[in-house]
Amino acid sequence: MLSPLAGWTDLPFRECVKRFGADLTVSEMVSANALAHNPKRSRKLYEKSPLETPYSVQLAASNAAVLAEAVRILNDEEWIDIIDLNAGCPAPKVVRGGGGSALLKSPALLGTLIETIKKTSSKRQTSVKIRLGFSENNGVELAKVCESAGADFVAVHGRTRAGGFESPVDYNAIGEIKTALKIPVIANGDIDSYELAQTVFAATNADGVMIGRGAMGSPWIFEQLTRNIAAPTNELKRAVVLEHFDAMRAFHGDFAVPLFRKHLHRYSKGLAGATQFRNRINHEESAAVIRELISLVFEGGRDEEAA
Numbered sequence: 001m002l003s004p005l006a007g008w009t010d011l012p013f014r015e016c017v018k019r020f021g022a023d024l025t026v027s028e029m030v031s032a033n034a035l036a037h038n039p040k041r042s043r044k045l046y047e048k049s050p051l052e053t054p055y056s057v058q059l060a061a062s063n064a065a066v067l068a069e070a071v072r073i074l075n076d077e078e079w080i081d082i083i084d085l086n087a088g089c090p091a092p093k094v095v096r097g098g099g100g101s102a103l104l105k106s107p108a109l110l111g112t113l114i115e116t117i118k119k120t121s122s123k124r125q126t127s128v129k130i131r132l133g134f135s136e137n138n139g140v141e142l143a144k145v146c147e148s149a150g151a152d153f154v155a156v157h158g159r160t161r162a163g164g165f166e167s168p169v170d171y172n173a174i175g176e177i178k179t180a181l182k183i184p185v186i187a188n189g190d191i192d193s194y195e196l197a198q199t200v201f202a203a204t205n206a207d208g209v210m211i212g213r214g215a216m217g218s219p220w221i222f223e224q225l226t227r228n229i230a231a232p233t234n235e236l237k238r239a240v241v242l243e244h245f246d247a248m249r250a251f252h253g254d255f256a257v258p259l260f261r262k263h264l265h266r267y268s269k270g271l272a273g274a275t276q277f278r279n280r281i282n283h284e285e286s287a288a289v290i291r292e293l294i295s296l297v298f299e300g301g302r303d304e305e306a307a
């Protein structure tokens with residue numbers, strides 16, 4: 001599965017990972033509040049590519065009535081298969097509003113919100129993405145709340161909120177959750193290679209793995225993970241990056257250039273000339289010039305690390 005990544009996993013990027021064999025893609029986090037109050041403005045965040053079946057939309061919420069309204073709006077979009085609840089986002093703004101990982105401190109509210117989706121949604125499945133806890137690991141208790149409330153599966157980022165994005169991922173704790181639940185459990189956190197994915201499957205007995213940062217700048221990771229093959233050649237990467245950029249322009253119009261910069265920083269990692277490339281694209285507004293620069297940097301051929 002591709003992780004939901006705010007600011008990254010928009011339609012063009014999800015389309016890209018789908019081509020490399022990701023089984024399930026999830027929208028960026030959509031605020032239930034924003035969706036309920038201005039449905040048109042939020043739509044761009046969760047529009048689906050024809051390649052994305054099945055497709056999941058993630059909602060962040062802290063209020064059951066607002067969440068129900070957001071779910072009713074999504075019910076009209078018959079191409080959505082799953083509604084996912086965000087119970088892991090550590091961002092202070094989201095936590096202050098009582099959503100994301102704040103729900104890990106309120107198991108009763110977490111359960112109520114899942115029940116709300118379950119009884120309001122017309123979709124095939126309801127899922128939840130949690131962390132192991134807010135400050136301490138109480139992942140088993142939290143995951144059981146999700147299951148009892150009717151979640152069809154749960155994805156677990158193997159850190160507490162306090163662990164941020166850098167503390168070691170506790171795969172054993174994900175394994176304990178898997179043992180305690182009957183519904184499928186997806187393991188998440190730091191997985192960026194075939195070997196690590198195999199280790200995580202062995203340690204957790206999870207039903208799937210979810211890849212976030214490992215896919216940024218490497219949408220081909222899904223093919224590597226499923227088929228244990230090497231990363232593509234620079235020539236193929238160049239074609240993928242150009243196609244991704246063209247899809248961004250078609251989807252985001254003039255915003256594509258600034259939005260694509262962070263992707264290009266990731267894509268160029270390790271390439272000869274990456275530093276100059278980044279300096280150029282940081283100030284370049286012309287899509288045609290950016291296309292040329294992409295072609296040139298991938299033509300450089302050698303990886304800096306390998307050189």
Ligand SMILES: Cc1cc2nc3c(=O)[nH]c(=O)nc-3n(C[C@H](O)[C@H](O)[C@H](O)COP(=O)(O)O)c2cc1C
Binds near residue numbers: 007
């Ligand atoms: C830039 C960024 C944006 C993220 N946005 C979301 C989000 O919208 N919803 C969510 O549930 N998790 C979000 N996460 C957390 C990831 O989905 C994932 O759980 C976390 O990065 C650990 O997995 P990884 O090590 O494979 O990246 C985000 C993480 C990053 C780095």
